[in-house]
Amino acid sequence: MSKRIVIDPVTRIEGHAKISIFVDDAGAVTDAQFHVVEFRGFEKFCEGRMFWEMPAITARTCGICPVSHLLASSKASDEILSVKVPPVADKMRRLMNMGQIVQSHALSFFHLSAPDFLIGWDAPVAERNIVGIIRENPELARAGIRLRQFGQEIIELLGGKKVHPSWAVPGGVRSGLTAEGREHILAKLPEAFATTHAALDLFKGVIEKSPEEVETIGKFDSLFMGLVAEDGEWEHHGGLLRFSNSKGQIIADKISARDYQDHIGEAVQSSSYLKSPYYKPLGFPAGMYRVGPLARLNVCDFMGTQKADAELREYRHHWGGRAVTSCYLYHYARLIEILACLERIEILMDDPDLFSTHLRADAGVNSLRGVGVSEAPRGTLFHDYTVDENGVIQSVNMIIATGQNNLAMNRSVFEIARKYVTGPEIPEGVLNRVEHGIRNFDPCLSCSTHALGKMPMQLRLIGPGGTVLDEVTRDG
Amino acid sequence: MDRILVIGYGNTLRRDDGAGPEVARRIEALALPGVDTLEAHQLLPEHAELLSRVDRAIFIDASVGDCPEEIRMEPVAPDPDAGFDAHASDPGGMLALAQILFERAPKAWIIPLPAADLDIGEGLSATAEDAVEQAVKLITGFCKQQ
Numbered sequence: 031m032s033k034r035i036v037i038d039p040v041t042r043i044e045g046h047a048k049i050s051i052f053v054d055d056a057g058a059v060t061d062a063q064f065h066v067v068e069f070r071g072f073e074k075f076c077e078g079r080m081f082w083e084m085p086a087i088t089a090r091t092c093g094i095c096p097v098s099h100l101l102a103s104s105k106a107s108d109e110i111l112s113v114k115v116p117p118v119a120d121k122m123r124r125l126m127n128m129g130q131i132v133q134s135h136a137l138s139f140f141h142l143s144a145p146d147f148l149i150g151w152d153a154p155v156a157e158r159n160i161v162g163i164i165r166e167n168p169e170l171a172r173a174g175i176r177l178r179q180f181g182q183e184i185i186e187l188l189g190g191k192k193v194h195p196s197w198a199v200p201g202g203v204r205s206g207l208t209a210e211g212r213e214h215i216l217a218k219l220p221e222a223f224a225t226t227h228a229a230l231d232l233f234k235g236v237i238e239k240s241p242e243e244v245e246t247i248g249k250f251d252s253l254f255m256g257l258v259a260e261d262g263e264w265e266h267h268g269g270l271l272r273f274s275n276s277k278g279q280i281i282a283d284k285i286s287a288r289d290y291q292d293h294i295g296e297a298v299q300s301s302s303y304l305k306s307p308y309y310k311p312l313g314f315p316a317g318m319y320r321v322g323p324l325a326r327l328n329v330c331d332f333m334g335t336q337k338a339d340a341e342l343r344e345y346r347h348h349w350g351g352r353a354v355t356s357c358y359l360y361h362y363a364r365l366i367e368i369l370a371c372l373e374r375i376e377i378l379m380d381d382p383d384l385f386s387t388h389l390r391a392d393a394g395v396n397s398l399r400g401v402g403v404s405e406a407p408r409g410t411l412f413h414d415y416t417v418d419e420n421g422v423i424q425s426v427n428m429i430i431a432t433g434q435n436n437l438a439m440n441r442s443v444f445e446i447a448r449k450y451v452t453g454p455e456i457p458e459g460v461l462n463r464v465e466h467g468i469r470n471f472d473p474c475l476s477c478s479t480h481a482l483g484k485m486p487m488q489l490r491l492i493g494p495g496g497t498v499l500d501e502v503t504r505d506g
Numbered sequence: 507m508d509r510i511l512v513i514g515y516g517n518t519l520r521r522d523d524g525a526g527p528e529v530a531r532r533i534e535a536l537a538l539p540g541v542d543t544l545e546a547h548q549l550l551p552e553h554a555e556l557l558s559r560v561d562r563a564i565f566i567d568a569s570v571g572d573c574p575e576e577i578r579m580e581p582v583a584p585d586p587d588a589g590f591d592a593h594a595s596d597p598g599g600m601l602a603l604a605q606i607l608f609e610r611a612p613k614a615w616i617i618p619l620p621a622a623d624l625d626i627g628e629g630l631s632a633t634a635e636d637a638v639e640q641a642v643k644l645i646t647g648f649c650k651q652q
Contacts, residue, residue, distance in 0.1 A: 072519070075626050090519045093547025141551055160551065161586050164606050172607060179552045 049464060051447045059451050062444035064436065064468065073426040081110050081400070081421045086196035088413065088428070094137075094474050097130035097185055098406030099413070100198050101267065105402030106413040107200030109288075110421070112396035118386035119202035124267050125378055126188050126198070127404065128371035131266060132222070133181025134407035135323070135364040138472040139229060140174025143361055146466045147236050147243070152459040170232070173225040177368075180222045184375070187211040202390030212379055222372050223337075230341065230365045237362070244349070246449045248357030248442030248467050251276035253309050253319035254328040255434070257405050260284075262331030264338075264370060266405040272329045273309060273319065278352030280329075282311075287403040290412055296429065306436045307429055318437040321409025322471060323363035328353055335377070338370035357442050357470040364407075364472075395421045406431050408472050432473040442467040507540045508561040508652045511612070512645060513553070515546040516568050522621035522634040526566040529619075529641045536642075538649045549600050557600060558608035562652065564645055565597040568634070569618035577640035579615035579648065617641050 052061040072091050079087060085103040089096040101123055108115055115123075141160050149162040164171040188207060189197035197204050207215075237244055257265040258272045271285035273293070285293055297306040297314045309317030319325070333339045345366060346352065349359055378384070395417060402413045409431025416424045446467045450460045514530030516523040527545040534543040544556065549565075557563055564579065584605045585598030597616050605611040619641060622633040630638065 072626060075519075087519075090517075090547075093517065096547075137551070161602065161606060175551050175554070175607065179555070182552060 049443055049468070051443065051451060051464070053451060053454070057452050057454060059444065059447040062440055062447055064439045064443060073428055076423050076426045079423050081107055081395075081415055081417050081423055082200055084413075084415065084423065085198055085200070089196065092474060095130065095134060095406050095408070097126055097189075098404060098411050100196075101127055102402040102404040102406075102411045102413040104198040104200060105287075105404060106400040106415050107402070108391075109400030109402065110395055110397050110415065110417055111201050111391070111393040113201050113391035113393045115202045115391055116386070116388045118206060118383045119389050119391075120268070121378060121381060121383060122188060122203045122206055122389070123198055125207065125375065126185055127267050128375055129181045129184030129188075131181070131371050131405075131407050132368050133178045133185070134472075135368050136174055136178035136181060138407075138469075139233075139361055139364055140171065140178070142472070143466070143469055144170075144174075146462060146469075147240075151462050151466075158462070170228070173221070173228065177222055177225045180218050183218070184215060187214065199390065201392060204389070206386070206389055207384060209385070212384065215375065216379055219372060219376055223369075226365060226368045226372060230362075230369070233362055233365060237358070244356045244358050246446060247463065248438075248445050248470060249355055250438075250441050250445055251355060252438055252441070253281070253312075253317065254325035254353075255309075255319045255321050256326040256329045256410055257403065258330050259334075263334040264326060264330040264332070264367075266326075266371075271403070271410070274329045274353070276353045276355055278328070282309075287401045287412070288399075290401065290403070290414075290429075294429070296433075305429070305433045307434045308437065315437055318441065319434065320357075320438045321431050321434045322360060322407075323367050324354060324357065324360045325409065326405065327363045327366060333366070333370045335370055335373035337373055338366055341366045341369060357438070357467065360470045360472070395419060408432060408474055409434055430474070432471070435471045435473065439468055439471055439473065442470065509559070510538075510541045510562040510564070510649055510652060511544060511556060511560040512541060512564045512566070513544045513546060513549075514566040515548055517547055519626060519628065521623045521625055521627050521629060522619075522631055523568045523624055524628075525568045525619045525621065525630055525634045525638050528630065528638050529566045529617075529645070532638070532642045533645055536646060538646065540652070541649050549596070551603060554600055554603035554607055557604040557612055557614075558610045560612045563597075563601075563612045563614040564648070565614065565616040566641055566645075567597075567616065567618060568621035568624075570621050570624070571618070577617060577619065577637055577644060579617055579644065582614045582616045584611050617644065 050063045051059060053059050076084065076087060084107060085100050088103045089100040091099055104123065140163070145158045145160065145162050148166060149158045153162070160171060188205070253273050253275050255271060255273050257269040259265045259269045271287070271290065272280060273282040274280050282293060293310055294307050295310045295314060297308060308314045309319050311317070327342060327345070333342050345354065345362060349356070399416050404411055411431060412429040414427040418424055443464055446463050450457060450463060512530055512533045514526035514528065516526040518524035518527055530543040530545045533541065546553065565582065582597045582601065584602035586602040586606065597614060601611040601614055619637040620633055622631040
């Protein structure tokens with residue numbers, strides 16, 4: 031007879047979720063499930079709207095990664111127009127995406143995750159937060175906030191200060207970077223580099239001191255997927271899809287966005303509203319794959335910039351070569367990606383196209399289907415639209431990073447629980463580690479409301495017949 | 507003159523959750539002297555820096571909890587024990603962050619607005635629309651007294 035431990039919902043992730051851990055009578059963990067209990071209805075909501083509106087509408091689905099939806103949607107819409115966007119528009123979209131990656135990864139590392147490994151896994155939740163980090167290391171905390179601000183400022187320099195920039199549009203972008211904007215970015219880059227290097231040194235020290243966490247916070251075999259350039263360089267906005275495995279072998283390569291359904295299936299499980307994508311040739315659930323920073327670094331051949339490549343070599347040398355499999359190293363991968371973005375931003379500031387005024391290609395509906403793929407901070411994001419001849423949306427399929435990591439998050443929780451849960455009671459520190467196992471993926475459930483009073487947290491151990499054997503509750 | 511920041515936050519694609527941003531939008535349209543507004547999907551760490559630069563702050567958020575029948579401003583103080591989640595940072599937490607990081611937090615209030623409909627979609631319910639109108643009047647009167 032199985033018993034069930036429920037964590038409901040997880041804190042410090044975007045949206046609502048709960049976790050169930052199943053244990054048998056002997057207290058051994060038999061399964062783990064990460065449930066998403068709030069229905070995403072945005073795909074249906076978009077039907078009947080004009081495709082021109084889609085970038086602005088879909089950007090509003092999420093307060094954390096609006097830019098990712100904006101860009102994937104714009105790329106899908108470019109395909110409906112059947113245009114090639116002007117070079118500077120592509121570069122500006124890339125600049126905004128890199129700003130998004132920097133700010134999102136900085137938030138994940140400094141604010142959401144660092145409290146666990148810097149303050150301590152077993153510290154009270156009231157101390158295990160950004161205030162705790164400020165007390166422990168005030169300069170690091172301030173620098174982390176400024177790094178996030180830098181990424182956010184890049185987004186605002188391009189898209190304005192409104193909540194969701196309807197700046198990227200079908201065919202290009204509405205405006206380019208100004209000379210003042212370029213100067214602002216150049217002035218802020220040195221500190222951003224310094225903060226990123228400091229964070230890398232810090233995290234390398236953390237994993238050197240506690241290598242056990244690398245082994246126990248979600249280390250397992252899976253496939254990995256991400257965009258790479260034609261020559262295998264790390265990508266975040268263009269390129270083609272690649273799958274690799276835990277041996278570091280490339281198993282599928284140069285897949286165009288339009289063909290994603292030949293390679294990715296979407297399973298629906300009754301326990302969660304989150305779809306569970308899988309690699310089709312291996313079937314469900316054997317086709318489990320991971321996306322996001324860890325996966326992007328595994329699928330690429332090289333980063334393409336000097337400092338990030340040096341970091342990638344060191345990372346691969348110590349932690350698994352072409353297949354780094356510990357979810358705990360998502361944090362490390364995030365920092366290397368921040369560094370890569372900073373270097374690319376620096377190079378872009380000297381691009382001769384930077385102030386070109388040809389920002390948008392004009393056309394009407396030339397294709398009844400458009401698929402856009404972009405790398406969101408959390409992983410590959412797909413927007414797939416079909417329209418009628420007037421451009422009215424007939425159907426929408428969105429595959430989000432958190433969905434693609436769903437099976438891997440279950441597996442990660444299972445591996446952590448198997449290590450630390452051995453009986454019918456909830457051991458001290460387990461909740462924190464299980465939560466961290468989820469936070470490694472920096473999941474975003476995106477559609478949540480944020481009304482006051484909706485974020486309690488509950489950890490339950492439920493015995494046979496539904497009896498609650500143990501319970502821990504936190505206020506929101 | 508005191509500098510005032512009006513922060514309305516919530517998801518504008520979840521009907522009444524967008525009441526906070528709607529209040530901020532309407533206050534901005536009034537162009538009240540000394541008053542800045544911020545529409546946000548949610549409170550984020552960088553908002554602490556904005557808070558540290560003003561004398562008064564008013565947060566407006568939809569609420570699914572018990573709301574008083576009359577829309578009113580409730581004082582909110584820095585709360586260093588509040589959560590600092592990306593999606594769940596609350597005003598007390600943001601004020602504490604401003605105090606700790608930038609050594610200055612404004613005097614602040616929150617106006618909870620009753621949410622009757624949090625379904626996916628745009629537009630406010632009659633309940634939320636009425637609450638938004640009351641909140642705008644309340645904030646306008648407050649700002650004019652400062």
